[in-house]
Amino acid sequence: SQELEQSPQSLIVQEGKNLTINCTSSKTLYGLYWYKQKYGEGLIFLMMLQKGGEEKSHEKITAKLDEKKQQSSLHITASQPSHAGIYLCGAAGSQGNLIFGKGTKLSVKP
Amino acid sequence: GAGVSQTPSNKVTEKGKYVELRCDPISGHTALYWYRQSLGQGPEFLIYFQGTGAADDSGLPNDRFFAVRPEGSVSTLKIQRTERGDSAVYLCASSLYRTPQETQYFGPGTRLLVL
Numbered sequence: 001s002q003e004l005e006q007s008p009q010s011l012i013v014q015e016g017k018n019l020t021i022n023c024t025s026s027k028t029l030y031g032l033y034w035y036k037q038k039y040g041e042g043l044i045f046l047m048m049l050q051k052g053g054e055e056k057s058h059e060k061i062t063a064k065l066d067e068k069k070q071q072s073s074l075h076i077t078a079s080q081p082s083h084a085g086i087y088l089c090g091a092a093g094s095q096g097n098l099i100f101g102k103g104t105k106l107s108v109k110p
Numbered sequence: 111g112a113g114v115s116q117t118p119s120n121k122v123t124e125k126g127k128y129v130e131l132r133c134d135p136i137s138g139h140t141a142l143y144w145y146r147q148s149l150g151q152g153p154e155f156l157i158y159f160q161g162t163g164a165a166d167d168s169g170l171p172n173d174r175f176f177a178v179r180p181e182g183s184v185s186t187l188k189i190q191r192t193e194r195g196d197s198a199v200y201l202c203a204s205s206l207y208r209t210p211q212e213t214q215y216f217g218p219g220t221r222l223l224v225l
Contacts, residue, residue, distance in 0.1 A: 004152075031210040042114070042201060042216035043153070050211065088152050092210030095166045097143055098203075100152030 002027045004101035012107045021074045023089035031092030038085045114217035131187040135204030145201040
């Protein structure tokens with residue numbers, strides 16, 4: 001079965017700093033989703049990547065899927081306190097359900 | 111438009127009791143998913159509906175768990191004889207169609223605590 005490993009597990013950065021979160025799959029990815037979760041809230045959709053080498057950006061967040069489609073990275077530029085939360089990567093399973101990593105907890109110190 | 115809604119937002123029950131968790135998907139979405147998230151873990155797939163039928167229930171942990179979607183819209187997850195290990199956040203998601211390329215939109219979840 002497919003497994004996703006996220007690193008780091010947790011991250012504390014100073015406001016204004018850049019950061020990167022990684023997601024590595026045990027199998028080829030046919031769709032990779034990034035979500036953000038805050039306590040008391042559900043998962044907020046950020047981006048979906050499908051093609052090897054694909055890169056998408058939304059505001060200060062950029063996600064990439066490597067050429068071999070087994071690893072994705074999420075990069076935040078000039079972090080803000082509003083970026084704090086848990087970032088989850090999810091791989092699309094054959095039935096459409098998502099298989100998630102354990103998440104990366106991001107804290108941004110003002 | 112309205113997103114996915116779930117009720118109740120929190121549920122505290124005693125071991126052995128029966129609980130029902132409700133999910134209202136985004137209007138027009140044919141696919142509906144239930145996930146369970148334990149503390150410090152990512153969500154884990156439970157069951158998926160395409161329309162009214164449960165297309166894949168391979169993630170349900172045992173026969174105490176059951177879900178229905180009688181009219182192809184609202185879904186109810188039912189847990190019988192609850193155990194302390196059932197304590198978790200239960201998340202519902204919906205998508206327009208059932209394909210890996212369709213984005214799943216999640217509700218806020220129901221936090222279940224079994225005492």
